[in-house]
Every structure is written in C-alpha cells, then in structure tokens.
Amino acid sequence: MEDARRQEFRTALRQTKNLPTLPGIVAKLSRMAEDPDTTTEQMGKVISQDYILAAKLLKLVNSAFYGFPQRISSISSAIILLGFNVVKSLIISASIFEVMEDQDVELWQHSLGCAVACNVIASRLGVKDPEEVSTAGLIHDIGKMAIKMELPEEYGMINRLMQERGVSMRQAELEVLGLDHAEAGGWLAKGWNLPAKLIEPVTCHHDPRKAHDAQLTSSIIHFGDIMIRALGYGHAGDNKVPMLSKRAWEFLNFSPEDIDEVLELVEEKLWDVKGFSLEVKADDSTHAGD
Amino acid sequence: MQQILTLQAKDGMTLAKDVMTSEGRVLCGKGTLLTAALIERFLKMDIVQVTVDGHPVSVPGEKSLQEELLEIEERFSEVKSVPPLMYLKKRLMKKLVDSQGG
Amino acid sequence: MPRILVAGAHILERPESRISLESKGYQLIVCTEIKGAVGLFLEDPPDLLIVERGFAGNGEYDLIGVANACLQKTNIPIILVLSREEMVGGLDWKRLPVDDLLERPVAPEELMLRIQLAEARRNRVFDNNPLSKLPGNTSILNAIQNALAASEPMAVCYVDIDNFKPYNDHYGFSQGDEVILMVARVIVNVIDQIARQQSFIGHVGGDDFVFIVPEDKVVEVCDKVLANFEAVRNLFIEPEDVKRGGFVEKDRQGRETRFGLLSISIAVIPTGDGKFQHSGQVAAVASQVKHKVKALDGNNYLIDRREGYSPD
Numbered sequence: 001m002e003d004a005r006r007q008e009f010r011t012a013l014r015q016t017k018n019l020p021t022l023p024g025i026v027a028k029l030s031r032m033a034e035d036p037d038t039t040t041e042q043m044g045k046v047i048s049q050d051y052i053l054a055a056k057l058l059k060l061v062n063s064a065f066y067g068f069p070q071r072i073s074s075i076s077s078a079i080i081l082l083g084f085n086v087v088k089s090l091i092i093s094a095s096i097f098e099v100m101e102d103q104d105v106e107l108w109q110h111s112l113g114c115a116v117a118c119n120v121i122a123s124r125l126g127v128k129d130p131e132e133v134s135t136a137g138l139i140h141d142i143g144k145m146a147i148k149m150e151l152p153e154e155y156g157m158i159n160r161l162m163q164e165r166g167v168s169m170r171q172a173e174l175e176v177l178g179l180d181h182a183e184a185g186g187w188l189a190k191g192w193n194l195p196a197k198l199i200e201p202v203t204c205h206h207d208p209r210k211a212h213d214a215q216l217t218s219s220i221i222h223f224g225d226i227m228i229r230a231l232g233y234g235h236a237g238d239n240k241v242p243m244l245s246k247r248a249w250e251f252l253n254f255s256p257e258d259i260d261e262v263l264e265l266v267e268e269k270l271w272d273v274k275g276f277s278l279e280v281k282a283d284d285s286t287h288a289g290d
Numbered sequence: 291m292q293q294i295l296t297l298q299a300k301d302g303m304t305l306a307k308d309v310m311t312s313e314g315r316v317l318c319g320k321g322t323l324l325t326a327a328l329i330e331r332f333l334k335m336d337i338v339q340v341t342v343d344g345h346p347v348s349v350p351g352e353k354s355l356q357e358e359l360l361e362i363e364e365r366f367s368e369v370k371s372v373p374p375l376m377y378l379k380k381r382l383m384k385k386l387v388d389s390q391g392g
Numbered sequence: 393m394p395r396i397l398v399a400g401a402h403i404l405e406r407p408e409s410r411i412s413l414e415s416k417g418y419q420l421i422v423c424t425e426i427k428g429a430v431g432l433f434l435e436d437p438p439d440l441l442i443v444e445r446g447f448a449g450n451g452e453y454d455l456i457g458v459a460n461a462c463l464q465k466t467n468i469p470i471i472l473v474l475s476r477e478e479m480v481g482g483l484d485w486k487r488l489p490v491d492d493l494l495e496r497p498v499a500p501e502e503l504m505l506r507i508q509l510a511e512a513r514r515n516r517v518f519d520n521n522p523l524s525k526l527p528g529n530t531s532i533l534n535a536i537q538n539a540l541a542a543s544e545p546m547a548v549c550y551v552d553i554d555n556f557k558p559y560n561d562h563y564g565f566s567q568g569d570e571v572i573l574m575v576a577r578v579i580v581n582v583i584d585q586i587a588r589q590q591s592f593i594g595h596v597g598g599d600d601f602v603f604i605v606p607e608d609k610v611v612e613v614c615d616k617v618l619a620n621f622e623a624v625r626n627l628f629i630e631p632e633d634v635k636r637g638g639f640v641e642k643d644r645q646g647r648e649t650r651f652g653l654l655s656i657s658i659a660v661i662p663t664g665d666g667k668f669q670h671s672g673q674v675a676a677v678a679s680q681v682k683h684k685v686k687a688l689d690g691n692n693y694l695i696d697r698r699e700g701y702s703p704d
Binding site: 065067073074080083086089090093095 | 426427428430431433434437454457458460461569570573574577578580581584585620623624626627628
C-alpha cells in the first residue's frame, strides 16, 4: 500500500465531521433535556452508553476553547466541567442516522458491551479509576464509524471482501486501506485532542505491545473486546473472536476463577443494559427493517 | 428455564429462580406464579430480569440450542490453540446448556 | 475579522445589509436551522449573535442559552430581531437575556449601527477576569450591596483554593491556569443547576472566587461544588503525587515542605436580617471565617453563625 494513498485516507479520516448516532438515544436525551428535573449527571449516564456522543463530549471538553487540552478522560468529569447548557447544545446539534441499519445498532451494542466488560475487568484488577478504562472501552471502535462515513466506497469494498473470503474486518481493512480501524480511531482521538490515556488504548486495542504508558488499559480493552465478541453481544463487524495477545494476557494474569467471576459479572451487567437497548430501539421510527 | 427481562414477563409464568432484593433478601421464591400486579411491583423496584420456567418468550431470530452451540464453535474457530480462550469457550457453552436444559 | 452569526432567514433581506457589513470587514454566517447554529457555538463561537424571534420554531431560547453559556468568549453580544406586533405584551428578559433589539423589517443602516453599538458597549465592560471571563471586583462589590438590600436572605461565599501557590510552582503557571478555569466551571455549572435565578458568580483574581446564592440553597450548592471538585481534581495532578497524597515544594520562606493536594475552602456569610450595611463589613467577617476554614484539611465550607456584626 503506497504511502500516498495511506496519507489520503488519513487526511480524510482526520476530518471526520459527521458521526451520526441512534435516533432513539437522541430522542431520549432530548426529552430529558426538556424536563426541568433532569440533572446533568443523569444525562451523563445516558451519554456514557453511546460511544458517538461520548466521543463528541470528550472532544468538546478537550478543545482549546475550554482550556483543558488533552486532560479530560472521563465522561463524568466532562459533564461537570461543561455544564447543562453545553450538554444540551451537544444533543441539539447531534446528527442521527436518517436510515438505520442493523450493523449500526450492533456496533453500538458492541461498544456499550465493551465498556461494561472493561469496567468489570478493571475493577477486578483493582484499577484506581475504572471509569477511565470503560470510557476508552466505549470508544475503542469509533474508527469503524469514521471509515463508514468518510470512506463509504472503501467501506463497501471491505464488507464485500469479508463476505467473499470470510476474513475478519481488520484483515479486510488492512487489505483495502492499508490501515485498520484501531489506527483510524487513534488518529481521530489525536486530532480531537483527547488525552494520551484514551488515544493509546484505542490505537492499541488489537496489539497492546504497541502501547507505551497505557499497556494495562490497552490490555483490558483487548480482553474486554474479546469477551463481548465471545458472548455474541452486539456485532463488531465480523463474528470471530480475535487472537489473544500474549502481552495482554501477561498483564491481566487471570486465573480460571478470575475468568469465571468476570464472565458472571459481565453477563449480569449486560442485563441492565439490555433493558436500555430495548428502550432505545423502540424509540426509533426510522429503522430500515420495518 | 429462560432468563428474560421483567418487561417481557407475563401473567401465568412461573419463577424458576428466587428473585432477590438488592440487599440480598429473597423477595419472591422460585415456584411463585407471576401475576400482572407482581410484575408491576418488580419493575417499580428496578428488578430488571427474572428467570422463569420453560421457554415462554420467543426471541426473534432465536436459534435452537444446537444452533447456538455451533455459533459459539464458529466464533472461536480461529483461536483453537489459545488455552484461555478455549476455557472461555467451554464456560460459555456450559452456561448455555445449563440455562436452556434446566 | 469579527464573525457574526445571523440566525434567521429575514434579517439580511435587504441586499445592502450584507454588502455594507461585509465591506466593513464583518464575516456573516447565516443559519436557518437550529442544529447548525448550535453546532457553531460548540465548534467555533462567533463574536456576535443576531437572532430572529421565532427562529426555528422556538429555537431562539435554546440558541441564546447556548450563547450565554459560552465561557470562552467574553459575553457574546446578542441582538434580537422582532416585528412591532411581537413587541406587544413585553418580553421575558430572564429567558431572553439579550443586549439589544432591532425591529423587522430590518433597515440596513440601523443594523450596522446596532452591531457597532453592541461591540462598543461590550468593550466598555473592563471588569471581567481575562482568564475565566467572570465579573471582577467592581461587579462583585455591587453584587454584594444588592444582596444586602435584597428582601430574601442571601449568602455571600468566598472560595479559595488551598495549596494553590505551591501547586503553581510545582506544576507551572499554565497548569495552574487550568485549575483556576476548572474551579470556575465547577462553580458556574453547579449554581446554574441549583440556583440560577438569583445568584451571582465573580472572580476576584488568582485563585479567589465569590458567589452569592439564596441562603436556603447555600448548603446544597457548597456540598455539590466540593463533591464535583473532588471528582475532577485528580485529572490535574500526577498519579504519583495522588498516591503520595501530596507533593514537595518550597514554601514562602524557601524551605522544602510537603504540601497536600489541592482542595477548596469556602467561607459562607449569610447576610439576612440586616446584619450588614455595606460590603466592607461582609469582607471583614469573611476574612475571619476564611482563616478558620483554611486551617481545616481537605475540602471544607464553614458558615458564619454570629447574630450581629461587631468589628473585631
């Protein structure tokens, strides 16, 4: 893959402006914003279940305007610093899918599931601030949406390649673009001025060896991603459980009991999230399948 | 038995597992016959899921146990040489069999 | 080149309007729907907003709310455009905190003058703190006087960041500025949620803030300010220092001392019952209370409970 083409893709992806999300989420948040009793924290909780709005929120709070460049790495902190009016503005200006495809919902579910898994794994490992890890876990696949929106032709080719040859999405991305969604997501995060502790895990979630300071977080997301795919919750583009990174496994150092307990907890927490999913899907009246 | 969302529960289903409060006390024992009033109460108390006898809720696109097991096999097909992942696979399959068979 | 957001399809109806403004160096951005307009404030705030009554349904309320919440630019002037009929019955100024009005159909000469007036008026306000954009000393003293004269019992609160000077020395002024901005935002957002109507927030300078809220809301506000500060504070401190619970820096005498992490101290002075006659007295009491509350470790607030005022 020539460098020139890669540069082209990189430029296109870094300029990603339109990242739509599920109409149901925006509808719910709009209702909440109109209700005088809604607190900023309550809106934050809903936003932390949508990877697109969460990423936009983080981009906003880390922008030069607010004065905290590359500093804010959790959604609850972003909410505290931005305040109700700004969060409301974000919702008003949010774009939604005109026509929603199954893939979009499935990717949303996968992202949410990953956030849940990362929270459980991080807590089990005694990480001081599991929310930061689950935030990274939430947005880890944002590169996929960027590719879909900015490079639709290539996105089509990637999907066709997966169908024809049964390869993983990542493999198809590398063949068609010379880069994968992890790298793309990392560029986006960097362009948005997100802190390094969010950029690294996004870039390195398939290969935690590449990380410098965020090796543990990257490993957690790596395994969280695997776990959610294994559970078949949501759909990450292809249905295969990817190879487990040796480095990641070294960091996690999980025993069979650890796996059992984490699995148990993750399944339990996914149930809480399933109710929300139903609510959000029911809210949407633009689903292509109907 | 089947684990379902409380939202999906209906009059006439029977609890296959105790329903616990968040403090760990048994709210409703297994074997209890569910009524609309009881389900309403569960929802008010934020009890998100219940496990009921049989398999009363047909999930769209739901597959048979056989199909689900095959799917899991398929998901792990590229990582057969990785012990922790094979362990994970085994646990998942066992859970599936337990929940549907019971 | 000043950028003006024109929210409404009819404002620049007369072609001369656009031509004359652009020839004077103004960049005009026209929006006819709310998403784009709000999005602009988030991405790249304009220098002035002109919005039509009835913009995008009832969108002018949201848009004006966003413009006012924009802390990064000093008070973006807002001009509301409305027809004579719409002026009948008055306007709710609380919901429409605009700076000027313009009658429809818009005369190009008047449009130009009102824009220039809005800018001139904005420049006359010299009082705002350049970092946080919050009102400064003069406005604060005025606000305290108003609180003393108010019929409802109010509380004047003085906020101080503990260990700020050593933090500044240790982490550098740039990061120190970030912390000041952070505290400003925490206070503004909490009060916005809990006590927007009769409150005031000012920035004395450095790490000192003053806010005034109704007395019956002050406990809730202080609790939330401390809690929110606690929640974000560690983002501004190195993990090793967080673990150690402090950092080592030189004190005012030049000796190496261990300092605790940043915390907030609030001195709360209720001003009801005609206790005080003027702001100087409030400040004097605040000084004493501040001394007490800063001596406490960690985040704290202390409410002055004395009955009358007696100069010590």
